Amino acid sequence: MRIDRRRLEASIEELGRIGETNKGGLTRLALSDDDRRARDRMVAWMREAGLSVRIDRMGNIFGERAGTEALPPVMMGSHIDSVPTGGKYDGQLGVLCALEAIRTLNDHEVQTRHPVMLVIFTNEEGARFQPAELASGVMAGKIALEDAYNTRDKDGIRLVDELERIGYLGPEPCVARPLRAYLELHIEQGPYLEEEGRSVGVVEGIVAISWSRVTIHGVQDHAGPTPMRTRHDALVAAAQIVTGVRRIATEIGGDLVATVGHLTVSPNITNAIPGKVALSIDVRDPLDATIDRALALVERVVHEACAREGVTSEVEHYWRVPYTRFDGAVVDAIERAARAAGARYRRIRSGAGHDAQYMAMIAPAGMIFVPSRGGRSHCEEEFTPIGDIEDGANTLLLTAAGLARGK
Numbered sequence: 001m002r003i004d005r006r007r008l009e010a011s012i013e014e015l016g017r018i019g020e021t022n023k024g025g026l027t028r029l030a031l032s033d034d035d036r037r038a039r040d041r042m043v044a045w046m047r048e049a050g051l052s053v054r055i056d057r058m059g060n061i062f063g064e065r066a067g068t069e070a071l072p073p074v075m076m077g078s079h080i081d082s083v084p085t086g087g088k089y090d091g092q093l094g095v096l097c098a099l100e101a102i103r104t105l106n107d108h109e110v111q112t113r114h115p116v117m118l119v120i121f122t123n124e125e126g127a128r129f130q131p132a133e134l135a136s137g138v139m140a141g142k143i144a145l146e147d148a149y150n151t152r153d154k155d156g157i158r159l160v161d162e163l164e165r166i167g168y169l170g171p172e173p174c175v176a177r178p179l180r181a182y183l184e185l186h187i188e189q190g191p192y193l194e195e196e197g198r199s200v201g202v203v204e205g206i207v208a209i210s211w212s213r214v215t216i217h218g219v220q221d222h223a224g225p226t227p228m229r230t231r232h233d234a235l236v237a238a239a240q241i242v243t244g245v246r247r248i249a250t251e252i253g254g255d256l257v258a259t260v261g262h263l264t265v266s267p268n269i270t271n272a273i274p275g276k277v278a279l280s281i282d283v284r285d286p287l288d289a290t291i292d293r294a295l296a297l298v299e300r301v302v303h304e305a306c307a308r309e310g311v312t313s314e315v316e317h318y319w320r321v322p323y324t325r326f327d328g329a330v331v332d333a334i335e336r337a338a339r340a341a342g343a344r345y346r347r348i349r350s351g352a353g354h355d356a357q358y359m360a361m362i363a364p365a366g367m368i369f370v371p372s373r374g375g376r377s378h379c380e381e382e383f384t385p386i387g388d389i390e391d392g393a394n395t396l397l398l399t400a401a402g403l404a405r406g407k
């Protein structure tokens with residue numbers, strides 16, 4: 001049993017036209033009009049494939065292919081929202097490979113004991129509404145539904161209002177249900193598979209992730225008459241924090257990565273000394289203890305930078321996901337399927353967060369990676385060769401079929 005490569009390729013192209021940028025990338029922010037159009041397209045395809053479609057209160061979309069027995073389903077899927085000027089592979093590839101796997105089961109009239117279910121998660125990227133993986137977080141019981149509903153985008157629009165506006169505020173409760181397994185195919189977003197000429201990564205786990213917010217309070221004043229010696233410049237302290245965070249990562253070394261990716265400078269004009277700066281810090285490592293060590297050093301760097309400049313600050317570590325170890329039996333099943341599919345595979349770890357992180361808390365979960373050209377993602381240049389996608393999709397198909405047939 002093999003997937004239909006041309007049909008899959010055609011679906012990737014068609015869905016990729018919704019929200020396509022003029023450089024061939026994708027801007028399809030969660031719950032935007034383009035997200036609605038892409039959802040409508042997916043729901044139509046799911047119905048054509050004979051799936052019964054349901055929507056939950058977070059706008060997650062489910063399509064179920066019945067099993068022969070009343071057993072927990074094998075769920076597979078990903079997300080179809082993107083970052084601004086992102087690519088056509090992050091997220092939607094996992095959803096379309098799952099759809100292709102179901103279409104292939106239909107072609108071969110395969111009956112499974114467990115139902116097979118396709119899922120599309122709302123707002124995985126966290127580009128429009130924070131935090132990331134919001135809807136799977138609600139499903140896993142780690143984020144309260146009310147908090148998710150009240151999350152606002154940068155224009156102050158509430159998530160729940162956008163869900164309703166685009167017609168995807170569904171009736172089903174967004175809660176954990178028994179699952180045989182959760183499977184997610186995704187692009188690697190790193191360089192390793194391509195460097196080694198592999199087509200498939202059998203993912204063993206996802207690094208722990210920590211997000212912090214630092215707010216620095218200086219003294220806003222005129223850029224002209226204020227002498228250098230009397231200044232309390234919030235941005236000068238922020239600059240030292242940015243380089244300090246980089247230094248922490250290089251000093252601890254190993255797999256630790258740390259990034260300051262977002263700054264808000266106030267008043268952010270040419271002729272005023274910045275009075276207030278807010279900045280973000282993203283820290284990742286396979287070991288939770290290493291993250292704890294890095295965060296302690298971050299606090300010291302912030303404290304020292306602010307003392308030097310005579311400014312005050314607050315540090316909030318507001319989001320944390322521990323290391324995710326995928327289910328051993330599911331990982332083994334994926335590895336067997338990769339071998340059976342003839343894929344050139346290796347075991348690998350994910351440096352990026354995915355809905356599978358939350359799903360692993362409520363179900364036996366696993367992920368399949370396919371290579372990212374140049375290791376690049378979250379950009380318009382994102383690309384995966386179709387031959388590698390085919391290997392990944394066949395791995396997904398054989399894993400799902402095996403788990404759904406079994407006890």
Ligand SMILES: [Zn+2]
Nearest residue numbers: 090091124186
């Ligand atoms: Zn993704």
